[in-house]
């Protein structure tokens with residue numbers, strides 16, 4: 001039994017077998033073979049085995065896949081048996097006496113380069129097929145096993161170095177009971193997705209991948225960050241009990257689905273949800289969200305190899321607006337940092353979180369920005385749409401972005417398309433410059449939403465993805481409390497409102513502080529709403545106001561704030 005400590009990233013208890021999601025080293029050495037005919041024969045045998053492997057994956061995955069998705073496997077088999085590809089590999093083995101793996105790598109690289117340089121989307125997709133198939137075949141030739149999450153057919157805990165947001169969104173939550181990773185932080189996007197999917201998760205364990213073997217039994221606690229490999233019976237019993245208690249607590253929270261988010265002395269707030277796609281709407285309803293405070297539209301752009309069209313986006317925004325009872329804040333494309341787009345490779349930068357990200361990219365690529373704005377404006381008549389720009393650092397950026405929005409609005413109206421009369425236009429406050437200058441911004445925007453995930457990262461100059469400096473992720477540092485206070489006060493002075501859509505909005509200890517500072521809207525993973533509502537319903541606004549001001553004005557450290565909140569509220 002080995003215990004490893006990481007950071008709890010998504011609540012809940014998981015008990016299941018380990019499934020390691022690890023890419024093996026597929027480095028190929030170039031060898032001369034003595035018997036090319038035998039090498040060709042062996043290449044053909046491996047090819048036949050890989051075909052069987054793909055057929056097996058297809059069969060297993062077909063339960064969860066659409067016909068179109070299942071067709072990808074047929075395309076892979078076709079590619080595997082493509083006479084041109086196979087023929088050139090065999091010719092290389094024969095003529096150059098090259099080992100099969102090296103011959104395959106040469107030919108596949110040539111095909112991938114050729115297909116990816118073609119304009120036609122069809123050929124670009126073929127490049128991806130060649131890459132997938134040749135990697136599988138190369139692994140086979142090298143005797144290495146590839147990870148294959150789609151073949152998971154029993155309950156598992158995924159063990160990985162890191163999971164990308166797209167890996168995470170593909171997990172089947174009926175079978176994946178939890179995950180634990182070597183790196184990451186509470187606000188890395190895979191952790192945020194895990195919370196929205198209600199998959200217990202622990203990140204930043206540093207060593208879990210090395211210490212675990214496939215099939216080891218794992219228990220993990222997504223609150224404490226404890227992961228135990230091959231626990232003894234007493235520990236398993238203890239975690240089973242914890243899991244039962246956790247499930248009972250969740251059931252109790254469900255009784256608050258229709259309750260108001262109001263303090264004991266009548267101060268009303270709005271508890272709304274962060275979503276990444278219409279798939280999250282079920283959770284929005286089930287958890288009694290009073291609207292959507294952040295729709296991260298970038299996930300829409302990550303799903304495909306091509307950028308989503310105006311029509312595709314329009315359908316998605318319409319679906320969300322029609323199905324949410326309350327305001328919906330849609331954030332325009334926030335790509336860059338840890339969120340990459342297959343359809344839009346960005347140049348490598350030294351510090352991607354400080355580079356061409358979010359609104360910066362949209363203002364450089366107005367062609368892409370305009371498509372999204374048109375889709376949003378057309379959808380605006382189907383609900384209560386608010387549009388929000390991410391990563392605004394200067395008023396100039398806001399004015400330019402709003403200018404493009406207004407141009408598209410006028411164009412649509414001239415085309416005879418209906419657009420809602422009133423659409424609020426606001427900004428994320430996630431860069432300290434904007435938080436400090438909130439009084440000036442408040443004169444021009446309709447609302448603010450504080451993105452603490454980035455605001456904390458940029459205020460402390462500490463990468464939100466880093467597990468080694470995560471002690472600097474300090475939502476309760478007085479520096480952050482003061483910035484939040486400044487933003488809320490500035491908005492209220494101009495008759496505007498302030499929300500918060502960073503992860504801090506859902507933290508237990510933040511409830512009294514944010515309530516006391518007068519935050520109007522708390523936006524968080526839908527699955528955090530009911531717990532936060534329960535806390536707010538137990539707090540007095542007047543008492544929280546005194547507490548929050550004391551924390552902002554008198555405390556010097558995060559520890560002092562945390563202690564003061566605990567003493568005053570028991571949270």
Ligand SMILES: C=C(OP(=O)(O)O)C(=O)O
Nearest residue numbers: 430451452453454501502
């Ligand atoms: C909500 C935020 O945006 P994201 O996590 O998508 O960067 C934030 O920065 O707090």
Ligand SMILES: [Mg+2]
Nearest residue numbers: 430451453454
């Ligand atoms: Mg952000």
